[in-house]
Amino acid sequence: MATELSHVLDHIEKIRELDLEGVPPTSHVIDVVNALRADEPEPSLPREVILAAAPERINDGFGVPTPGAA
Amino acid sequence: MSELTDLTAAAAAERIRAREIAPAELFEAYRARAAANDLNAYTWVADAPPPDDGSAQAPLAGVPVAVKDLFCTEGVPSQSGSKILEGYRPPYTATVVAKLAQAGAPLLGKTNQDEFAMGSSNENSGFGPVLNPWDRSRVPGGSSGGSAAAVAAGLAPWAIGTDTGGSIRQPAALCGIVGLKPTYGACSRYGMIAFASSLDQAGPLTRDVTDAALILRHTIGRDRHDSTSLEFPGEIALPQAEDLKGIRLGVPEELTGAEGGIEPGVHENYNAIIALAEGLGATVEPCRLEHAPHALSAYYLIAPAEASANLARFDGVRYGLRVDGDADLITMYSRTRNAGFGPEVKRRIMLGTYALSSGYYDAYYGTAQKVRTKIAEDFHTAFERFDFIVTPTSPWTAFELGSKTADPLAMYLNDFMTVPMSLAGIPAISIPSGLSEGLPVGFQLAGPAFSESRLLDAAYALERAIGFDGSEARG
Numbered sequence: 001m002a003t004e005l006s007h008v009l010d011h012i013e014k015i016r017e018l019d020l021e022g023v024p025p026t027s028h029v030i031d032v033v034n035a036l037r038a039d040e041p042e043p044s045l046p047r048e049v050i051l052a053a054a055p056e057r058i059n060d061g062f063g064v065p066t067p068g069a070a
Numbered sequence: 071m072s073e074l075t076d077l078t079a080a081a082a083a084e085r086i087r088a089r090e091i092a093p094a095e096l097f098e099a100y101r102a103r104a105a106a107n108d109l110n111a112y113t114w115v116a117d118a119p120p121p122d123d124g125s126a127q128a129p130l131a132g133v134p135v136a137v138k139d140l141f142c143t144e145g146v147p148s149q150s151g152s153k154i155l156e157g158y159r160p161p162y163t164a165t166v167v168a169k170l171a172q173a174g175a176p177l178l179g180k181t182n183q184d185e186f187a188m189g190s191s192n193e194n195s196g197f198g199p200v201l202n203p204w205d206r207s208r209v210p211g212g213s214s215g216g217s218a219a220a221v222a223a224g225l226a227p228w229a230i231g232t233d234t235g236g237s238i239r240q241p242a243a244l245c246g247i248v249g250l251k252p253t254y255g256a257c258s259r260y261g262m263i264a265f266a267s268s269l270d271q272a273g274p275l276t277r278d279v280t281d282a283a284l285i286l287r288h289t290i291g292r293d294r295h296d297s298t299s300l301e302f303p304g305e306i307a308l309p310q311a312e313d314l315k316g317i318r319l320g321v322p323e324e325l326t327g328a329e330g331g332i333e334p335g336v337h338e339n340y341n342a343i344i345a346l347a348e349g350l351g352a353t354v355e356p357c358r359l360e361h362a363p364h365a366l367s368a369y370y371l372i373a374p375a376e377a378s379a380n381l382a383r384f385d386g387v388r389y390g391l392r393v394d395g396d397a398d399l400i401t402m403y404s405r406t407r408n409a410g411f412g413p414e415v416k417r418r419i420m421l422g423t424y425a426l427s428s429g430y431y432d433a434y435y436g437t438a439q440k441v442r443t444k445i446a447e448d449f450h451t452a453f454e455r456f457d458f459i460v461t462p463t464s465p466w467t468a469f470e471l472g473s474k475t476a477d478p479l480a481m482y483l484n485d486f487m488t489v490p491m492s493l494a495g496i497p498a499i500s501i502p503s504g505l506s507e508g509l510p511v512g513f514q515l516a517g518p519a520f521s522e523s524r525l526l527d528a529a530y531a532l533e534r535a536i537g538f539d540g541s542e543a544r545g
Contacts (some may be wrong), residue, residue, distance in 0.1 A: 001417060004478050008370065008421065011479055015367040015441050016433065025439030028298075029268065029446060029495030030255050030519055035297040049161045055392035062387050067399040 074099040076544065079227040079281045083131035093132025094119040096227075097178070100134060104179050104225045109201045109210075111220040113139050114147045115179035128174025130288060135175040136226035138217050139183050141167050141272075142261040150263040151183040151213075153196040154410025155390045164261025165293045166230060166272045173288035178226055181216030185412045186381065187237055187265040189213050190484035193475055194414045201471075202245060203543040204509055208468040211241030211484075217275045218245040224544035228276045228285060232262060234269045235369050236463075236488025239500040242275050243463035243512020246502040246540045248529070249275045250282045251488075253519045254495035255300040258293030266376040267298075269369075269492050277540065279501065279530040283308050286522060307523045309530030314350040317528055319515075320357030320456035329363055330486045333466045335506030340462045343503045343513045346535050347460075357452045357459065361444040365490040368445070370482060371425045371438035372493070377415075378422030384410065417478065446494040453518045458528060461487045463500040463512030491516045499529050502538040510540075 047060060056063030074096055077085065085091045097119035104115045116134075125132040137143065140150040142160040149155040167177065184194040192200040192215025200215040202208040203223035210219040214231025218241035221229050231238045233251035242249025250273045257272040264270060274285035287306035293299045326332065326340065344354055386392035386406035393409045395402025411419070425434035452459060464484055474481045491498040496519050503513035513532070517525040 001413070001420075005417060005421060007477075008417075008479055008482070009424075012367040012370055012434070015364050015371075015437055018361070018364065018437075018441065018444075020437060020440040020444070023440040023443050025436055026442040026446065026493075027439075029442070029493070030253065030300065032255075032298075032300065037294050037297070045161050050388075053158065053161070053389035055386055055390070064387055065395055065397045065399045065402050 075103060075224045076541065078277045079133045080284055082133050082227055086126050086131040086133070093126050094122065096132065097134050097176070100178055100226060104136070104220065107223065107225045109203060109219050109223060109225070110182055110198050111200050111216040111223065111225055112179045113149060113182050113197055113216070116177060120176045125174040125176065130170070130174035130284065132174050132176065133227050134178035135170055136178050136181050136217055136220045136229035137167055138214050138229070138231045139180045140187060140232060140263040141230070142263065143167055143177060143180065146177065147180060148263065149196070150187070151185040151195040151197060152410065152412070152415070153391065154384045154406070156196070158390050162261060165258035165295060166289045167261070169289050170230070170285070181220055181229060183216055184213035185415050186263070186377070187213040187232055187234055188377070188414050188418055190236070190240055190481055191474065192216065193471065194412055196412055199471060202468045203545070204246065204468065207470055208509070209244070209471055211244035211464070211468065213237040214275060215241045218242050218247060218249070221245070221247050221275050221277060222540060222543045228274060228281050230272055230285065231275050232270055232272050233492065234266050234373060235492045236485040238273045238275060239488050239498060239512065239514060240464050240484055242500045244468040244510065246510030246538065246543060247275055247277060248279055248282050248499065248501050249273065250286060250499045251491070251497060252286060252290065252522060253497045255298050256290045256302055256522070258291070258296040258299040260293055260295035264380040266373040267380060268376060269373060279309055279526055279533050282499070283526045303520050304523065306526070309526040311527040311531040312534070314347055314352035314528060314531050317352040317458070318456045319347055319352050319354045320452055320459045321354060322357050322359040322362060322459055322461065324359050324362045325461050325487050325490070331465050331483065332462055333506070336462050336466060336511050339504045339506055339511040340513065343532065343536070344460070347532060350531055350535055357456055359448045359452060359459070359490065361441060361448050362490040364441050365445055365493055366482060366486055368438040368441040369485070369489045369493060370421070371434050372442065374418040374422030375425045375435050376422070378419045378426065381415070381419055414478070442493045445490055449494045449496060458515045458517050458525065461514050463488065463514040467506050467509035467511060487514060495519060497522050497525055499525055501529050501533050502540060503536055504538065
């Protein structure tokens, strides 16, 4: 995989040959100024529904192994 | 009466409205074909028609739709082609799928795809490759390969997919159907399992241009759940143009010249369609897209960078796969991700993480975003003189399974002519334009942001003149 990635990077490197002095980087591709919406509370999905998909559940939360136990 | 599954979606809707067929009858005809399919086009098929809820009276008349696996569908497997999400059933439905259901197009099934939409051949799916109905030894294209194969083979009346760098247009071309990537923001991304958020866009894969217009009409619009979605200016009109009088088409030398490596048969077809367009009244002239040849490089920095961030959420904690980590959190993360992601996804996460890393950010990601600005400017300038830019959709027709898997870069070149439009956020459509050595070829038209109605009109006029017959793939 390292060889494949180097091969891909060699190809990508070509863009560094372009003169891009003073060109602004794209932040959003369609011209929009701001995206605001009314701050209206709405119900969230029920906790039981969300926890149903968890690989491990402990009481009302997601269960995870202790960080840094090893 | 012809076979139900030979009708376009619009024609089937007509029959339903005329009470010649019942929605449940149409659903069952497709459901049976989809369930029995040997193309591996589906990852899930509905087991019965939905209850009669009056959808025959809705605009889409109950004509069912096949949906790419990465759209979240409540209670129905939504795996984005990945083992890390195997069996995942989300608690909510993507806006676009909900809008289609509301308009009278119920869910027929979920279609196979490249894992997290990363690929151009559908060989990166965690659930096996999809076969091309024109030749089962060949790929259907990707990443929306299941949707394209299903529509081409008559396993679905129509389908939706997503396009990040060509993932609707390229498989549509390789399977001989119509594929449309709308303007960025035209359709809500809410509930689409994200790949590259600044590029991902939902769109139709259909038998003809009219069907594509119908799906688009009912999926566009601002959604409060996606702050990048936009109010589409105006309605999507059903296409009706009979000619191309007054239409100016631009041929970009940078994309259609030697560098793209276009196969002779594809090039020949492209030239024939250009001549046909001229016969319909269009003027055709060369145009410049100076930075377009660098689009692929910029894309393979921007898309992996965004993917590396988006895919951080798959960590074995809230949903999906978890592999035991001997009671250690970091070990659990790394084992889960190592077992759950396929090689192409790992490759792109590493590439993206590298492009965003401290010390390389400006040189890679920053430079790519500047190139993106130049590519968008090139299109903007070109559209002052031209209505549409036209290219072949893919440099080649459907290739043999396994023939490009050893060389990621060769695979990436599939997208040479579709990626520039993605980076610029503009709409583009691929229509079937004939056969080369028995395999479908696609012709791409791209227009300015929000020009979808005009784009569909031009595609419709060409479609009528080409008279492509896709019935062979339906068997």
